[in-house]
Amino acid sequence: MGIHTEYSCNECGFKLVDSSDIFWIDDEKKIHADMQTVDSSKKSSDALASGGIFKYYCYNCDNYIYNFHVTRKSRFISKEEIIQLVEGLDDNIKIIDFDNRFQSCIHCRQDVPLKSEKSFAIDNKGEFFIEDSLYNDFDSKQFDFSGKYYGYYCNDCKKQINKFVILENNANLNDSLIKEILHDHTNDLTVYINDTFLVCPNCDDELQVLGESSTCPKCRVGLLTIENQTLFD
Numbered sequence: 001m002g003i004h005t006e007y008s009c010n011e012c013g014f015k016l017v018d019s020s021d022i023f024w025i026d027d028e029k030k031i032h033a034d035m036q037t038v039d040s041s042k043k044s045s046d047a048l049a050s051g052g053i054f055k056y057y058c059y060n061c062d063n064y065i066y067n068f069h070v071t072r073k074s075r076f077i078s079k080e081e082i083i084q085l086v087e088g089l090d091d092n093i094k095i096i097d098f099d100n101r102f103q104s105c106i107h108c109r110q111d112v113p114l115k116s117e118k119s120f121a122i123d124n125k126g127e128f129f130i131e132d133s134l135y136n137d138f139d140s141k142q143f144d145f146s147g148k149y150y151g152y153y154c155n156d157c158k159k160q161i162n163k164f165v166i167l168e169n170n171a172n173l174n175d176s177l178i179k180e181i182l183h184d185h186t187n188d189l190t191v192y193i194n195d196t197f198l199v200c201p202n203c204d205d206e207l208q209v210l211g212e213s214s215t216c217p218k219c220r221v222g223l224l225t226i227e228n229q230t231l232f233d
């Protein structure tokens with residue numbers, strides 16, 4: 001099921017179209033990008049690699065940036081091949097990233113299998129919470145920061161890899177402080193990712209998602225409002 005939305009600016013009439021797009025690489029290593037439909041979803045599930053395309057905007061340098069987020073990858077294609085094919089798709093500015101489930105061993109570099117996936121949070125007293133649930137459904141308590149934990153094990157190196165991905169940082173702690181706190185709760189903190197925002201590859205400014213009530217990228221005065229929204233499959 002896909003969503004196609006048309007926005008317009010209530011001041012200057014600027015129009016913006018947004019749709020839920022996906023991409024996939026077929027078994028002949030050709031890349032395709034299309035709206036998410038039953039048909040394209042089927043093709044992407046049989047593909048060598050696939051993922052979603054998310055559109056961002058940079059108010060600082062007035063560029064649209066496309067985030068190709070790889071969520072599936074078979075062992076018959078390498079990360080480097082995927083990056084090359086996505087880069088060659090068109091001239092748009094892109095950020096290519098791999099879902100946090102993917103991890104390579106930091107010692108021998110081979111892909112390591114995901115063993116466990118949990119949610120974690122730290123409260124303002126420094127207490128550490130970890131739950132099996134994939135979603136942060138801790139009680140409505142205020143946390144300093146929270147996110148997802150992924151555990152991996154490399155059979156060749158006999159080493160555990162712990163990855164913490166920060167999704168919310170309510171206390172606005174800086175990276176080194178977060179790392180220090182996490183170190184107190186794991187004997188072996190190996191990977192740490194701050195995922196709270198994406199930055200523009202062009203100017204390093206924080207990227208924004210344009211949607212309802214966003215400031216118009218053209219006149220910078222009006223707000224975007226939904227003019228038309230269609231669901232399709």
Ligand SMILES: [Zn+2]
Nearest residue numbers: 105108154157
């Ligand atoms: Zn290894």
Ligand SMILES: [Zn+2]
Nearest residue numbers: 058061200203
């Ligand atoms: Zn920029």
Ligand SMILES: [Zn+2]
Nearest residue numbers: 009012216219
């Ligand atoms: Zn406008």
